[in-house]
Amino acid sequence: MASGSVGIGSVFGIRISLHWTFVILLLLPLFLFLFTLESIYILGFLGIVLLFTCVFLHELAHSVTAIRNKVKVKEIILLPIGGLSMIDSVRIRPDIEFNLSIAGPVMSLFLGGIFGILAVISPMGIITFAMQLMFILNMFLGLFNMLPAFPMDGGRVMMSYLREKRGEFDATMLTARISKYIIALIVVGTLAYIIEINANFIVKEVDFLITLFIAFWLYGGTQAERERAILRRDTKGLTVISAAAKDFVLVDPGASIEELYRLFKSSKEHIIITKGGDGYALVDIFRRRAAVADYAQGLTVNVPNLPANTNVIDAIVQLGETGIGILVRGGKPIGIITSQRLQALITLHTMSKAKKGRHSAHGTGL
Numbered sequence: 001m002a003s004g005s006v007g008i009g010s011v012f013g014i015r016i017s018l019h020w021t022f023v024i025l026l027l028l029p030l031f032l033f034l035f036t037l038e039s040i041y042i043l044g045f046l047g048i049v050l051l052f053t054c055v056f057l058h059e060l061a062h063s064v065t066a067i068r069n070k071v072k073v074k075e076i077i078l079l080p081i082g083g084l085s086m087i088d089s090v091r092i093r094p095d096i097e098f099n100l101s102i103a104g105p106v107m108s109l110f111l112g113g114i115f116g117i118l119a120v121i122s123p124m125g126i127i128t129f130a131m132q133l134m135f136i137l138n139m140f141l142g143l144f145n146m147l148p149a150f151p152m153d154g155g156r157v158m159m160s161y162l163r164e165k166r167g168e169f170d171a172t173m174l175t176a177r178i179s180k181y182i183i184a185l186i187v188v189g190t191l192a193y194i195i196e197i198n199a200n201f202i203v204k205e206v207d208f209l210i211t212l213f214i215a216f217w218l219y220g221g222t223q224a225e226r227e228r229a230i231l232r233r234d235t236k237g238l239t240v241i242s243a244a245a246k247d248f249v250l251v252d253p254g255a256s257i258e259e260l261y262r263l264f265k266s267s268k269e270h271i272i273i274t275k276g277g278d279g280y281a282l283v284d285i286f287r288r289r290a291a292v293a294d295y296a297q298g299l300t301v302n303v304p305n306l307p308a309n310t311n312v313i314d315a316i317v318q319l320g321e322t323g324i325g326i327l328v329r330g331g332k333p334i335g336i337i338t339s340q341r342l343q344a345l346i347t348l349h350t351m352s353k354a355k356k357g358r359h360s361a362h363g364t365g366l
Helices: 020-036 040-068 094-121 126-145 153-166 168-196 201-234 257-266 312-319 339-363
Strands: 005-011 014-019 073-079 082-087 248-251 271-276 279-283 300-302 305-307 324-329 332-338
Touching: 005 020, 014 020, 014 040, 020 040, 020 073, 040 073, 040 082, 040 094, 040 126, 094 126, 094 153, 153 168, 168 201, 201 312, 201 339, 248 257, 248 332, 257 271, 271 300, 271 332, 279 324, 312 324, 312 332, 312 339, 332 339
Parallel strands: 014 073, 248 271, 305 324
Antiparallel strands: 005 014, 073 082, 271 279, 279 300, 324 332
16 A cells, blocks of 8 residues: 555455545544534535546546456556555556556546536525535546646646657656646746635635645646656666565475474575465465464565566556565576665666766767
């Protein structure tokens, strides 16, 4: 589970989590209701629940499209202005990435159209109000997420389109540049709107703070994509094999606790792996169920299995929060990799390149 999020269940085997901002947004009207007992806050809570439903359906469209294209999705993190589908892959063909990215906004716009029709034909009352609200929320999510800026779906759509014409690095850098222009336009446009509208200071201040939050979020996502592209370019050809540790021992899944104990005492390699799932897994003797597990297979922890030629940046993304993975070649384990070793390798590699660049620059003088 990603940091800063709360798990609430799973769909199609995909973990569903709420980002902390969404949790606060849900709890805030309830706390206000408890202190004021004003029913308007209950309506606010119901509105946020409807927003949650819209965001969930938006992200579910991404995930279903991913599954249909044989791309695994590990987790969906829901945010108030969209969501993140944590896919189990870092390299996707441009055409597939285009389909994955556009699926969410298309779903939101489709739902917005359905609810708009229902709002027109339904009798006046609370149901009509709910349909109108769902129309507004879905149309907002669909249109806002189509902004050609990172980390929005529109940014992914633009980058996937440019990748086929310019290559991955140039496509990412151009999309990042456009993203920054859009962020500036959002901030300037909001300032102009606040100046023009006839509203009290508190309303204007809240509007501006919301815009700043969105701008910082967009900027953070843009910078992350830009820096990842630069690192991937600078580490081209640098694979995980360079950071692999060989201090592990492979055991049979049926190895007993007694065998593991003797092995642990007699071997200098204390990292134990065994067959597990579709590949190899770590044997964690400190797991809670160790007291009742009789064999190695009862102590396994699934971790990513990565090919030996995986780029180091891609590997760090795939390791995720586990921070450890098993390197395989020809279907057999050949090493253990960790995020710390990969980050150390990347740092030393970039420092070495920078030093060579300085020496080369000095050598060109007359």
